[in-house]
Amino acid sequence: MNDFPNSHFKNVPLEKAYRLLTHGATVLVSAQHEQQRDVMAAAWACALEFKPAKVTVVLDKSTMTRQIIEQSGYFVLQVPTYKQIDLVYQLGTTSLHDMPNKLEKSGVKLFYLEDSEQPLVAGCSAWLVCKLIPEPHNQQAHDLFIGEVISAWADDRIFRDGHWHFQDADPEWRSLHHVAGGNFYLIGEEVSVQDRLKSP
């Protein structure tokens, strides 16, 4: 029943992939090189380009995830949900360097797409599989990594037809927006310029 990808796991056209990140959610970053794999949390991830879809993510030199990405040349950004807040916090505050069984201990469930060696985190709302665009200066001087999105996916219970549907779904689906430590804001109410102009 918990098998992933499940029937709600749907492809997102690459030209809509930016919408998975534009609202500024905290993400999980996963990567694998041969038998080594890791997942970390990152609040500093951002869309960079519509077409080809590109993203940035800041990865500290102390993280094993970064080392793996430098070896594999691939990473996955995924948007976790309020239901996963404990998982996000654990993956963001423990390091594979100090805790070799970090992933097992966190309870994170990983799954794989066909023909891909990159691990995706089960239970998230959206996933962007990225190919690293090597930029040694950015990586070294700014801890800044750039990726081209090669496939994008979302759970259709929360993102479908190119749009998030937070307002129609259980609050457990809401994205997390990090502040500091174990504190986050959930994404909130949907508003539009049109509504505003119509209101008295």
Place this chain on the structure above:
Amino acid sequence: MNDFPNSHFKNVPLEKAYRLLTHGATVLVSAQHEQQRDVMAAAWACALEFKPAKVTVVLDKSTMTRQIIEQSGYFVLQVPTYKQIDLVYQLGTTSLHDMPNKLEKSGVKLFYLEDSEQPLVAGCSAWLVCKLIPEPHNQQAHDLFIGEVISAWADDRIFRDGHWHFQDADPEWRSLHHVAGGNFYLIGEEVSVQDRLKSP
């Protein structure tokens, strides 16, 4: 009474500046070079480093704001509020290239810090005054601009003691998180890992 900076305009220590951006809000980007000034909206802005505080922002080649920043070497990122949604939309969808009176028409109010020629947008919740770190390759290849934060400010009705206080304030203060077109999400409920662990 609408004079800025007003009594709520307070300095934010540079080591806390990242907290103004980490939750992923859409920002306004302002800049001035000699008599030329512009303000645009940008959903793709992100913290890059804690100390020295650094930020990234994606600026399309078509924008006048970008041209001004390349000349002046400075820019300001500010966090607008729900109350300003119409302003954000207007500044984000009109160009000084096509509409020379864009700023007047938008009704944006600008103010200046002592000893600075950079315009700040009145009525926002937070401001980061940045010095461009010139990175010609990033700017040309990725439209990606990096700045070092040289001073940070916030309205103490919504950010004080190093923390946002969205939950205690009128919803008009909430930050905007862009989706597409005139559609945004407001930042929502505050949650913490501790609350979650305590809840039944």
